Amino acid sequence: MTDQPATVTLSDTPVIETERLILRAPVAGDWPFWASFFTSDRARFIGGEDNREKAWRAFGHVIGHWVLRGCGNFIITLKTDSRPVGEAGPWYPDGWPEREIGWSLWDPAIEGTGIAAEAAIATRAHAYTALGWPSAVSYVAHGNDRSARLAERLGCTLDPAAATPRGEPCHVWRHPSPAALAA
Amino acid sequence: MTSAAPDRPMIDIPVIETERLRLRAPAERDLDAWIAFNRTERTRFVGGPQSPNAIWRGLATYLGHWALRGYGMWAVDLKADDTLCGMVGPWCPGGWPEPEIGWTLLASAEGRGIAREAAEASRAWVYGTLDWTTAISLIDPENTRSITLAERMGARHDGDFTHDEFGFMRIYRHPGPEAIDPAGRLIEGAA
Numbered sequence: 001m002t003d004q005p006a007t008v009t010l011s012d013t014p015v016i017e018t019e020r021l022i023l024r025a026p027v028a029g030d031w032p033f034w035a036s037f038f039t040s041d042r043a044r045f046i047g048g049e050d051n052r053e054k055a056w057r058a059f060g061h062v063i064g065h066w067v068l069r070g071c072g073n074f075i076i077t078l079k080t081d082s083r084p085v086g087e088a089g090p091w092y093p094d095g096w097p098e099r100e101i102g103w104s105l106w107d108p109a110i111e112g113t114g115i116a117a118e119a120a121i122a123t124r125a126h127a128y129t130a131l132g133w134p135s136a137v138s139y140v141a142h143g144n145d146r147s148a149r150l151a152e153r154l155g156c157t158l159d160p161a162a163a164t165p166r167g168e169p170c171h172v173w174r175h176p177s178p179a180a181l182a183a
Numbered sequence: 184m185t186s187a188a189p190d191r192p193m194i195d196i197p198v199i200e201t202e203r204l205r206l207r208a209p210a211e212r213d214l215d216a217w218i219a220f221n222r223t224e225r226t227r228f229v230g231g232p233q234s235p236n237a238i239w240r241g242l243a244t245y246l247g248h249w250a251l252r253g254y255g256m257w258a259v260d261l262k263a264d265d266t267l268c269g270m271v272g273p274w275c276p277g278g279w280p281e282p283e284i285g286w287t288l289l290a291s292a293e294g295r296g297i298a299r300e301a302a303e304a305s306r307a308w309v310y311g312t313l314d315w316t317t318a319i320s321l322i323d324p325e326n327t328r329s330i331t332l333a334e335r336m337g338a339r340h341d342g343d344f345t346h347d348e349f350g351f352m353r354i355y356r357h358p359g360p361e362a363i364d365p366a367g368r369l370i371e372g373a374a
Contacts, residue, residue: 008249010193025193028251053347056251056277063250064243067194068211094214094239166236 010066014130016074018122021115023074023088026063030075033084034059037106045141046104065093071131073102076119078110085110089123090131097163101127101136101175103150116150124154128178136175139165148173155181196249197312199257201304201366204297206257209245209270213258216267217242220289228323248276254313256285259301261292268292271301273309273318280344283319284309284357286329298332306336307367310360317359321352330355337362337369 013025026034038048038055048055066072074089088103101124103116127133138156140147148171156173164170196208218235226232233241248255256272269288275281284305288298302320309315320338322329333355341356357363362373 008195008253008255010250011195013193026250031251051347053276053278057244060245060247060251060276061240061243063247064245067208067246068239068243070193093236093243095234095236 010063013066014126016122016126018118020079021119021122022077022079022082023119023122024077025066025072026059026075026087030084031056031059033106034062037086037104042106042108043104045144045147061093062087065091069093071127074119074123076105076115078115083107086116086119088116088119090127090133096165098135098137099127099133101138103138103147111146117153120150120154124175125181128181133178135177137162138173138175140171140173142169142171194246194249196246196255196257197308199304199308200262201300203262204268204301204304205260205262206271206301206304207260208249209242209256209258211242213267214239214242216289220287223290228326228329244276245270248274252282254282254309257301257305259292259297261297266291268297268301271298272305273313273315278346279321280354281317281319282309282315283321285320286332293328299335302332302336303367305367306357306363307365310363310367311365315360318357320355320357322355324351324353333357 010025016023035052035055037043038058039050039052062073069092071090073087073091075084076086076088077084085107086105089101091100091102101120103120105111105116124136127136138151140151151173155176159172159174162172164172199206217238221232221238245256252275254273256270256274259268259271261268269286269292271286274283274285284302286298286302306318309318320333321344322333337358338355340353342354343351344354345351358369358373362370364370
């Protein structure tokens with residue numbers, strides 16, 4: 001009785017296809033995958049902790065971001081087996097100084113395969129074209145070396161002058177502009 | 184490669200109308216009223232004051248709750264002038280002991296039976312549309328207004344629940360579907 005049939009879902013959300021991935025909006029069925037990630041040590045850089053109630057509310061707001069903003073984080077699924085393995089894409093909640101391209105890999109088994117880069121590049125292109133974003137940054141926690149390396153690989157440069165969410169310390173990686181990417 | 188983003192709301196949340204009220208999807212336009220509510224002492228029974236960022240995330244979670252559970256909180260407007268009265272509806276975030284009918288009213292909406300009208304409409308909906316067989320409301324023992332409302336709706340104190348973050352709450356259990364009329368009101372003599 002806790003979960004009704006999924007009669008209320010996000011509708012008409014975009015789907016992005018890349019070489020190896022289908023990127024789509026979150027659905028209720030992603031919850032167990034998100035919960036495993038958020039309550040694990042892998043989520044320490046994005047405020048995760050071993051608390052399923054907070055994990056539930058956090059996932060709820062990942063979905064709600066789509067409704068409030070008309071865009072949001074895409075769930076990364078593998079074409080081979082449709083499994084959700086992470087998230088990437090536009091992220092601009094209240095209080096964020098700038099529009100962000102975010103990413104998290106939920107499944108450690110796919111680290112080092114370039115899947116996060118593939119997803120981030122595709123969702124950045126979506127933000128620049130379909131959403132018309134004029135610029136984007138990625139906020140990366142101090143010590144999150146993997147994400148910093150990915151930001152570099154995406155052509156980002158550190159912007160030490162940029163504001164950070166809630167004024168808390170983190171690195172701001174600035175993405176190439178739409179014009180620079182198109183050149 | 185990419186389908187275009189739509190211009191309309193991307194979640195299909197039902198709208199319910201009662202005599203005086205419209206229950207509809209929470210939206211960004213509710214944020215200011217919610218932030219103002221958060222600056223009052225009225226938050227003491229619902230987790231305490233929060234930052235505007237956290238309130239935005241809370242509003243997003245209201246919407247995500249609908250997608251995750253198939254039901255959730257409505258924003259309640261007065262039909263006469265579209266003013267926001269509060270948030271009311273079925274609610275069961277992670278960690279809840281069982282699904283409840285919850286209500287949070289803005290001060291401006293108090294004392295006119297608005298919470299009751301919205302809560303009864305919510306109860307009719309969960310029994311009639313979702314086929315719930317029972318429903319509770321979780322209430323802080325010091326929240327006498329809410330306790331009075333629950334009792335007027337025929338709910339009875341039925342144990343307690345302590346939430347890790349929100350603390351001790353009483354469980355009020357509503358009469359079952361057989362004791363409720365299609366408008367959500369208690370059938371006289373049924374409870």
